[in-house]
Amino acid sequence: MKLVLWDIDHTLIATRGVGRKLFGKAFEEVTGTVMREQAIVDGMTEPVIFRETADLHGIRSDRAMFEDFARRSADLHRLHAHELRERGHALPGAAAALAALAGMEGVVQSVVTGNIRPVAEIKLQVFGLDTHIRFPYGGYGEDHDDRAELVRTAITRTRHDHPVHRSRRSPHR
Template identity: 40%
Template sequence: MKLIVLWDIDHTLIENAGVSKEIYAAAFSSVTGREPSVPARTEGRTDRLIMRDMFLRDELPVPEWPVIEDALVRAGNDRLGDLRLRGTALPGALEVLKAASARSSWVSSVLTGNIAANAHVKLSAFGLDSLLDLPVGAYGADAELRPDLVAVARERVQRLRGVPADVPAVLVGDTPRDVEAALATGAGIVAVASGLHSPEELAAAGAHEILPDLSDTKSVLSILESFAGHVKRPRTSLDRPRTR
């Protein structure tokens, strides 16, 4: 059965070891000529929101987006070596992406708050980029709010890969914002407690399937397969999250 699988990157597929916040700080400094007063707040936000928040918290005018994006691209490229040295692919990420890419009826891509260039930097640092259909993904420059990225990815999958509009999509991510994006758009959600948020927090956000990480490839694929050909129904009070 056909399926669109959209993976988050940071803390779902990779651990960036603080490099992400260094990228935001460097981009901010490149544009303003000074260090930010406080670190970037991420937690599933898009790059558009993260950077705008940094300027507003420092009481500075928000530059035009192309200026910000150019600075983010430079900062990301400059830190590829740091990411390879300090970061890592998370347990099971390589294996599960290989397995998903082998499913000829699936489209396996990303839905991430990162801009496309930095998403590629992060994935390529650990050899994950070739296992994903990145041109049809949705990225932090495409919209401010994460739920809006789901429609972006769906449109690209339909236009570029000829996938029918009624093919189900499932998000895999580690934050309540990933869960909320799925629930708001009728997509499935597999929550992974490999980031900053506990299984309890992910369940409270509405996640029904919760994994500690992606290390059990067979279990991840089994859950994903359960969404194929399935039109997601609204959750009811009778539903209970399953933590595996």
């Protein structure tokens, strides 16, 4: 069995500003402070983005505050799924790539993403990209601050049901 792990934002989908808007709303609702600026998001996990954004606003945050933020963020993504669908989009070839791999014997697909799991599920459902993804096997932002650990988490979760063979493809292929 081979495990294929996908990132979500800028790999499978683009939210075209909706993700940032919903982050800002959840941030304000949890901290009581309007988000004037957001920490760097590319390659970061939600807890890190939240913590660093709070720091930019002079707010001391803790895990409980992040968990409140995560719940509110998931609620807002559900409530604004229509806006995400209208403004965002699946990236070209994403659906075809997922479907092609789904047709291959011995391939399991999941995600490794800085998003929290409920938001990851919503984002992919909105664009019809959730069909071939095995969400229970993924690595999510709430699992660890370090993205490399998310890969290890996904492999460990998958190994409970399937033996996973590691292979590294050359970046030049």
